[in-house]
Amino acid sequence: MPTTKTDRVAIKISDDVVRVRQLTRALSVEVGLSLVDQTKIVTASSELARNTLDYGGGGEVTAEIVEQGGRRGVRLTFEDKGPGIADIEQALKDGFTSGKGMGLGLGGAKRLCNEFSIDSRPGEGTKVTIARWK
Amino acid sequence: MDRIPILKFGNALLVTIQVDMHDRLATALEEDLTSKIVAHNSRGVLIDISALEIVDSFIGRMLDNIAAVSRILDADTVVVGMRPAVAITLVELGLSLTGVKTALNVERGMALIHDRLAGSEADDADDQD
Ligand SMILES: Nc1ncnc2c1ncn2[C@@H]1O[C@H](COP(=O)(O)OP(=O)(O)OP(=O)(O)O)[C@@H](O)[C@H]1O
Numbered sequence: 001m002p003t004t005k006t007d008r009v010a011i012k013i014s015d016d017v018v019r020v021r022q023l024t025r026a027l028s029v030e031v032g033l034s035l036v037d038q039t040k041i042v043t044a045s046s047e048l049a050r051n052t053l054d055y056g057g058g059g060e061v062t063a064e065i066v067e068q069g070g071r072r073g074v075r076l077t078f079e080d081k082g083p084g085i086a087d088i089e090q091a092l093k094d095g096f097t098s099g100k101g102m103g104l105g106l107g108g109a110k111r112l113c114n115e116f117s118i119d120s121r122p123g124e125g126t127k128v129t130i131a132r133w134k
Numbered sequence: 135m136d137r138i139p140i141l142k143f144g145n146a147l148l149v150t151i152q153v154d155m156h157d158r159l160a161t162a163l164e165e166d167l168t169s170k171i172v173a174h175n176s177r178g179v180l181i182d183i184s185a186l187e188i189v190d191s192f193i194g195r196m197l198d199n200i201a202a203v204s205r206i207l208d209a210d211t212v213v214v215g216m217r218p219a220v221a222i223t224l225v226e227l228g229l230s231l232t233g234v235k236t237a238l239n240v241e242r243g244m245a246l247i248h249d250r251l252a253g254s255e256a257d258d259a260d261d262q263d
């Protein structure tokens with residue numbers, strides 16, 4: 001899948017979550033996503049950035065504009081070297097939280113995007129990738 | 135640290151969120167509102183989110199918390215001006231905001247608060263019969 005543009009943002013403090021939202025918005029506009037689709041992927045990016053910060057102990061996001069078969073989209077990859085997720089199925093369930101959240105972030109991000117994948121190993125870290133296509 | 139301004143408007147408080155809030159700012163707003171409700175004996179809180187481009191689970195929880203706390207303090211919370219794209223996204227995210235009253239704009243939100251106040255004053259009058 002060719003990538004036409006790549007940006008990286010470190011996620012270390014809560015202002016970085018705002019920065020991730022803004023970058024996601026800018027790329028979504030550039031790709032020409034509809035307003036509703038922009039709002040969906042920006043919301044998903046906010047959820048995942050906050051998880052990276054709160055549970056992953058910080059990390060970074062790689063934001064790309066991707067092209068496939070004439071279609072363009074925005075793809076975001078969140079990576080941290082935190083504690084990882086032992087039970088991914090449980091983490092994806094609405095309402096499951098190990099903190100003070102509502103347990104909506106992961107499941108919600110999955111519903112809000114066209115593509116969602118998660119790769120996590122206890123003790124090694126977590127990588128979550130989402131994409132939204134025009 | 136920055137704070138979001140809270141305006142007193144008759145017996146209600148009005149908050150207009152105009153920035154993309156980071157989490158600490160949202161938490162500070164929750165605390166500031168709670169103390170202002172008590173300080174001014176406010177009966178309503180109007181939160182204008184028409185400038186907000188997204189509401190994620192953190193801000194959603196903040197709105198829910200403000201509504202729950204103000205209810206205990208005998209004030210009504212009305213969230214006004216939610217953008218249609220935000221509303222669509224919230225539902226898909228799974229946030230129903232069941233505890234939060236909403237209105238299309240500030241005028242209608244104010245009317246909701248006044249209706250409720252008028253209703254409770256009528257009840258008080260009934261009690262005296
Ligand atoms: N990057 C991560 N590293 C380690 N654990 C994670 C990570 N992301 C999510 N988790 C785990 O998955 C759980 C569910 O995450 P999810 O985002 O769905 O809910 P939450 O963050 O707890 O609450 P909400 O997002 O509604 O505020 C978290 O409580 C946490 O235990």
Ligand SMILES: [Mg+2]
Pocket residue numbers: 047050051101104105106
């Ligand atoms: Mg979360």
